[in-house]
Amino acid sequence: MGEERLDTALPAGADPQRHARLLRRVHEAALTGGRPPVPPRPVIEESWERVRRYGVDPDGRCPAPALRTEEVGRERGDSPLEEVLPLIGSALLGAGEQAGHVMLVTDPRGVILWRDGARDMRRLADGAGLVEGAAWDEGSTGTNAIGTALAVGRPVQVYSAEHYVRGLHRLTCACAPVHDPRDGRVIGAIDVTGPAATAHASTLALVNAVARLAESHLRGRHDANLERLRAVAAPLLAGMAGPALVVDENGWTAAAVGTGPVRRVLLPRRVDGSSAWIPSLGECRLEPLPGGWLVRPSGREAAPGSQVVLDLRGPEVSVSGPSGSWSHRLTVRHAEVLLVLARHRRGRTAAQLSQALFGAPDRLVTVRAEVSRLRRHLGGLLESRPYRFSDRVEVRVRGADDPCALPASQAPEVRAARAEAAQGTAASQRSVT
Numbered sequence: 236m237g238e239e240r241l242d243t244a245l246p247a248g249a250d251p252q253r254h255a256r257l258l259r260r261v262h263e264a265a266l267t268g269g270r271p272p273v274p275p276r277p278v279i280e281e282s283w284e285r286v287r288r289y290g291v292d293p294d295g296r297c298p299a300p301a302l303r304t305e306e307v308g309r310e311r312g313d314s315p316l317e318e319v320l321p322l323i324g325s326a327l328l329g330a331g332e333q334a335g336h337v338m339l340v341t342d343p344r345g346v347i348l349w350r351d352g353a354r355d356m357r358r359l360a361d362g363a364g365l366v367e368g369a370a371w372d373e374g375s376t377g378t379n380a381i382g383t384a385l386a387v388g389r390p391v392q393v394y395s396a397e398h399y400v401r402g403l404h405r406l407t408c409a410c411a412p413v414h415d416p417r418d419g420r421v422i423g424a425i426d427v428t429g430p431a432a433t434a435h436a437s438t439l440a441l442v443n444a445v446a447r448l449a450e451s452h453l454r455g456r457h458d459a460n461l462e463r464l465r466a467v468a469a470p471l472l473a474g475m476a477g478p479a480l481v482v483d484e485n486g487w488t489a490a491a492v493g494t495g496p497v498r499r500v501l502l503p504r505r506v507d508g509s510s511a512w513i514p515s516l517g518e519c520r521l522e523p524l525p526g527g528w529l530v531r532p533s534g535r536e537a538a539p540g541s542q543v544v545l546d547l548r549g550p551e552v553s554v555s556g557p558s559g560s561w562s563h564r565l566t567v568r569h570a571e572v573l574l575v576l577a578r579h580r581r582g583r584t585a586a587q588l589s590q591a592l593f594g595a596p597d598r599l600v601t602v603r604a605e606v607s608r609l610r611r612h613l614g615g616l617l618e619s620r621p622y623r624f625s626d627r628v629e630v631r632v633r634g635a636d637d638p639c640a641l642p643a644s645q646a647p648e649v650r651a652a653r654a655e656a657a658q659g660t661a662a663s664q665r666s667v668t
Contacts, residue, residue, distance in 0.1 A: 244394035258396035297364025380410035547634035582623030
């Protein structure tokens with residue numbers, strides 16, 4: 236995943252109260268159009284711009300819960316972070332009790348699923364809307380550590396008046412996203428929040444370390460599960476005459492014979508029969524195993540799914556077809572590639588893709604590597620020479636008009652899509668008036 240960047244709010248050696256007063260002047264200048272005494276940190280300035288476009292009220296109230304109690308319970312059961320919650324709590328709650336913090340664990344959207352901490356801090360959190368089921372993405376709550384860390388995909392600390400909403404200026408929060416160690420997608424976030432007076436520069440490093448510890452634990456559990464499935468499958472695969480794979484319930488490959496290495500296959504959300512079309516393998520027979528599936532490619536490349544939906548807000552790509560439906564969480568770069576191909580159905584050369592992604596035509600090695608990784612997941616949905624979506628699929632894009640979609644992207648094609656969406660919105664408003 237590369238070297239982690241930490242966005243720390245409180246400069247080393249700074250007086251917290253004096254720094255908070257300075258930030259309030261910066262915040263007020265940003266809202267009134269005045270000249271700030273110092274510029275805000277880039278991560279904060281970019282976030283303020285996003286939430287302004289999103290229409291967040293700086294004098295807004297704390298968010299109401301987005302999920303009911305029973306919905307929170309279901310989300311917890313579906314979250315991979317449930318199994319590492321004791322580890323997260325043991326690492327953070329002792330420090331939180333001592334420092335007067337509350338610990339929060341969210342889903343990938345920024346909805347709070349778990350909360351714990353000192354009793355007086357939980358009362359303060361109640362008043363701020365930091366309750367289970369509440370949405371703390373930037374579009375709902377403005378600039379805050381949870382929403383901003385999830386938006387930019389890296390650990391972020393937000394102190395006092397760096398929060399866009401004035402009612403949160405009394406708080407300091409530090410948050411780190413947690414990634415699925417298998418594919419790098421964000422599966423949630425870990426946050427500690429407390430009164431602004433308790434701010435400390437080391438808090439973010441602590442939260443980030445706990446997030447990395449959770450990822451390490453999840454990686455170990457995944458490897459152990461695949462090893463158990465591999466032991467079950469070994470005698471079965473030994474007698475196979477044709478190509479076959481054994482995958483877990485999420486499509487991760489435990490073992491394979493007679494076929495090239497495939498790290499993961501996209502299984503249908505629901506298997507209704509004994510066969511299905513799988514993007515990277517074509518038509519396959521599926522047989523259930525304890526904890527997974529035996530996948531036997533037939534060698535026939537059936538027609539791709541009839542519809543592909545690229546949702547930039549995930550980002551995620553979903554495929555629907557006769558054999559079922561699939562979804563695949565995307566990296567920002569892969570979402571950018573698919574957006575370019577969706578906007579140019581006749582296709583793009585490697586040089587044209589490089590220009591659309593990087594603003595220069597010479598990043599050919601990088602472009603080819605990224606498309607190769609995508610084709611390993613999406614198979615016959617993507618074609619080459621030039622790179623393009625198959626003519627046999629319908630492609631739709633969602634979220635191009637969302638200012639919070641792909642916030643970390645600076646690709647020229649993404650900026651062009653945003654500008655076109657903004658012009659379309661302005662034109663429709665003029666026609667109404």
